[in-house]
Amino acid sequence: MKALLQRVTEASVSVDAKVVGKIGKGLVVFVGVANDDTEKDVQYLAQKTVNLRVFPDEGGRFNLSVLDIRSELLVISQFTLIADTRKGRRPSFTDAAVPAQAEGLFEQYATQVRSTGLKVGMGRFQQHMQVEIHNDGPVTILLDSRDKFEK
Numbered sequence: 001m002k003a004l005l006q007r008v009t010e011a012s013v014s015v016d017a018k019v020v021g022k023i024g025k026g027l028v029v030f031v032g033v034a035n036d037d038t039e040k041d042v043q044y045l046a047q048k049t050v051n052l053r054v055f056p057d058e059g060g061r062f063n064l065s066v067l068d069i070r071s072e073l074l075v076i077s078q079f080t081l082i083a084d085t086r087k088g089r090r091p092s093f094t095d096a097a098v099p100a101q102a103e104g105l106f107e108q109y110a111t112q113v114r115s116t117g118l119k120v121g122m123g124r125f126q127q128h129m130q131v132e133i134h135n136d137g138p139v140t141i142l143l144d145s146r147d148k149f150e151k
Contacts, residue, residue, distance in 0.1 A: 001041035001105065002081040004030040007054050007139035011074045013123045014130045021121030026072035027054075028133055031109055032081025033102040034095050041145035042105055046112035048143050049073070066118060073113055076123035076131060077106045099126055 005027050012022040029049055055064040055071070066073060079102065083091035097105065103125045114120045123129050 001034060001037040001045050001109075001145040002032040003045050003049055003109075003143045004032075004078070004081060005049065005052065005054065005139075005141045005143065006030075006133055007136045008074075009134045009136045011131070011133045013074060013076055013121070013132075015124045015127045017130075020124055020129075021074050021076075023072035023074045023119065023121045025069075025136075026074070026118075027066050028074045028076065028131070029113075030076050030078040030081060031106055032078050033097040033105045034082050035097045035101070037097060037101075037105055037145065039105075039108065042108045042112060044145045044148045045143055046109050048148075050113060050116050050118065052141065052143070054139055054141060067116060070118070072119040072121065074121040074123070075106075075110050075113065076129065077102065077125050 008028050010024050011028045012019050050067045051065050053062050053065050055069050057063040079096045082096040083093060084095055085091050106125060110120060110122060
């Protein structure tokens with residue numbers, strides 16, 4: 001399971017020209033689910049996301065998390081994070097979870113992040129979305145649950 005975090009001053013996601021999720025200062029989190037991901041991957045990424053120190057303290061150092069500053073998250077499914085680009089010119093998505101599995105784990109991730117009490121906006125699973133991001137910094141960090149434990 002992968003999560004691409006972007007620190008933002010504001011962001012929104014639209015489906016069919018209607019805003020379905022919107023946040024102020026916080027993190028946009030793109031989540032990709034692989035076919036061998038489990039609840040352990042969800043737990044690891046959710047905890048890592050809310051506790052990662054990517055916001056500056058008074059001295060300008062990355063010492064504060066989204067939890068510390070009580071900020072917001074916009075969570076968007078993005079199976080393309082699981083792309084394999086090692087061969088050829090067209091990415092392969094054979095390692096991405098099938099939609100039913102991916103949606104379940106994606107929803108579990110959102111539920112765990114939401115359980116911290118933070119405001120969580122959401123994209124729409126398996127929908128074509130337009131995402132507007134005001135990247136702050138820019139700060140963009142990739143988290144991969146495989147970094148924590150072996151499968």
